[in-house]
Amino acid sequence: MDATCSPAATTVVLATRNAGKIKELNALLHGFGVTVLGLADFPAIGEIAETGDTFLENARIKAQAVCRATGHISLADDSGLCVDALSGAPGVRSARYAGEDATDAANNAKLLAALAHVPEADRTCRFVSVVVAAAPDGRELIAEGAWEGRVATAPAGVGGFGYDPLFFDPAAGKTAAELTAAEKNACSHRGKALAGLLAQWRDWRA
Numbered sequence: 001m002d003a004t005c006s007p008a009a010t011t012v013v014l015a016t017r018n019a020g021k022i023k024e025l026n027a028l029l030h031g032f033g034v035t036v037l038g039l040a041d042f043p044a045i046g047e048i049a050e051t052g053d054t055f056l057e058n059a060r061i062k063a064q065a066v067c068r069a070t071g072h073i074s075l076a077d078d079s080g081l082c083v084d085a086l087s088g089a090p091g092v093r094s095a096r097y098a099g100e101d102a103t104d105a106a107n108n109a110k111l112l113a114a115l116a117h118v119p120e121a122d123r124t125c126r127f128v129s130v131v132v133a134a135a136p137d138g139r140e141l142i143a144e145g146a147w148e149g150r151v152a153t154a155p156a157g158v159g160g161f162g163y164d165p166l167f168f169d170p171a172a173g174k175t176a177a178e179l180t181a182a183e184k185n186a187c188s189h190r191g192k193a194l195a196g197l198l199a200q201w202r203d204w205r206a
Contacts, residue, residue: 010033010034010035011034011035011036011037011072011073012025012029012034012035012036012037012072012073012074012075012133013036013037013038013039013041013042013066013067013070013072013073013074013075014036014037014038014039014074014075014076015039015048015062015063015065015066015074015075015076016038016039016076017038017039017040018038019038019040021038022036022037022038024185025075025194028194028198029198029201032198032201032202032205036075037072039066042066042069042070044069045065045066045069045070048061048062048065048066049061050062050078050092052078052092053092054092054130055078055079055080055091055092055128055129055130055144056078056130056132056142056144058078058092059076059077059078059130059131059132060076060132060134060140061076062074062076062078062132063075063076063132063133063134063140064134066134067134067135067136071136072136073133073134073135073136074133074134075131075132075133075134075197076131076132076134077129077130077131077132077190077193078092078129078130079094079127079128079129079130079189079190079193080092080093080094080095080127080128081094081111081125081126081127081128081162081163081167082125082126082127082128083111083115083123083124083125083151084122084124084125085115085118085122085123085124086114086115089114090107090111094107094162094163095107095162097110097111098110104161104162104163107162107163108155108163108165108166111151111163111166112151112153112154112166115151120150120153123150123151123152123153124148124149124150125148125149125150125151125167126146126147126148126149126189127146127147127149127163127167127176127188127189128144128145128146128189129144129145129146129188129189129190129192129193130142130143130144130193131143131144131145131190131193131194131196131197133197133204139204141197141200141201141204143193143194143195143196143197143199143200144193144196145188145189145190145191145192145193145194145195145196146189146192147167147169147187147188147189147192149167149168149169149170149176150168150170151166151167151168152165152166152167152168152175155175155177156174156175156177156178157174157175157176157177157178157179158177159176159177159178159179159180159181159184160176160177160179160184163176164176164177165177169187171187172187176188
């Protein structure tokens with residue numbers, strides 16, 4: 001067995017260059033004796049094409065690619081916004097909804113235009129996140145989280161990123177961009193997915 005598969009292994013590679021995500025996961029896994037690295041620690045790994053048709057497929061593609069390249073357990077997530085009135089769009093194309101190099105502002109503008117004549121009651125949506133951990137010996141751990149809401153008629157708030165200014169959480173009475181980081185992590189799709197993964201982590205690593 002590869003040494004990185006042993007229970008004593010302490011390194012997990014997160015398939016992202018986002019320092020904020022790495023810091024967040026480091027804090028969550030601290031009690032498990034795990035150190036989290038990111039793709040910035042492995043500059044030879046280039047962009048990984050997300051060619052899947054589902055969040056699970058894309059998360060698995062990234063986790064397995066990074067695991068093969070590094071020899072460490074790798075963790076990847078894929079997430080996006082699914083709008084009921086748009087048959088689940090933008091979905092897996094959330095980051096590229098307005099084009100391959102789309103900005104958050106462009107994606108938000110396209111979403112508002114697509115829902116311009118949709119009444120508030122029918123603007124239901126959810127953020128979805130699927131997290132996959134891949135080990136060098138082929139084992140895999142999967143967790144999913146969802147955050148229910150509706151698409152606002154205009155952006156509000158300056159926090160977060162992506163569709164956060166348009167995602168209205170009825171329970172909080174605010175958009176995701178109006179929530180503090182702690183408030184968002186407590187109810188977000190990614191927070192729920194990571195909580196599900198951590199609940200299984202010790203048994204999976206045994």
